[in-house]
Amino acid sequence: MSEKHLVCQGAICLCNFGTTPDKLKVLTQKKRFINDKEGSTKLMATNMDIGAATFEKNTFGPCKMQPTPGGFKPCQIIVTAWTGFYEKITLEDNSGKALLEDSxxxxxxxxxxxxxxxxxxxTAEVTAKNVENADKEVLAELIPFVNVNKKVKKYIPINK
Structure with missing residues (x-):
């Protein structure tokens, strides 16, 4: 895979003939989440995410492939296929192969x-485990105003 990221719900895409990016929606499966510690928003995208409702706004703006006398027709995205997906991951839910950032x-x-x-x-989400596993000297250089060796009690608000 050579350091390529898997693609998830919310990935930003753009057409070579459009002007405005749009966000990918994953509609073909509801169970496989990546990069989401709560497991609720970042569904893994696959090559089965095709069709007319694959993006949030479903447009990349004016389509340069459809000129009109006054400009260009608006783009209406219809994904018919994906290329460059990762062959070694297949989801049971939709038989899809994982999309990569260069798909x-x-x-x-x-x-x-x-x-x-x-x-x-x-997106990167730092967890307590990340901090626990980090090199303390590096953390001291990055955030010198915090004592990284001191255990912090979890703050629990009291409702009055």
Missing amino acids: KATCPIGGPDCIKIIDHGQ
């Missing part, structure tokens, strides 16, 4: 591989 989608108007992923959708 590309085909639209019948823009042609093969005209839609690219510009942000995979994953």
Whole structure:
């Protein structure tokens, strides 16, 4: 896989012939979450995420492949296929292969591989375990005003 990120719900995509990015929606499965410690928002995207409702706004703005006398027709995204997905992961839920950050989608108007992923959708979330496992000297350099060796009691608010 060579350091390529898996793609998840909320990944930002753009068509070569559009002007506005749109966010990917995962509608083909409801169980497999990645990069989401609560397991509630970042569903893993697969090559089975195709069709007309695959994006939040379902448009990349004006489509340069559809000129009109006054400009361009608005894009209406229809993903017919994905390429460049990861062959070694197959979900049982939809028989889909995991999308990678360099996967590309085909639209019948823009042609093969005209839609690219510009942000995979994953975000870094620091957990207590990350801090616990981190090198204390490095943490002391990065955040010198915090005593990283001191145990902190968890704050529990009291309702009055």
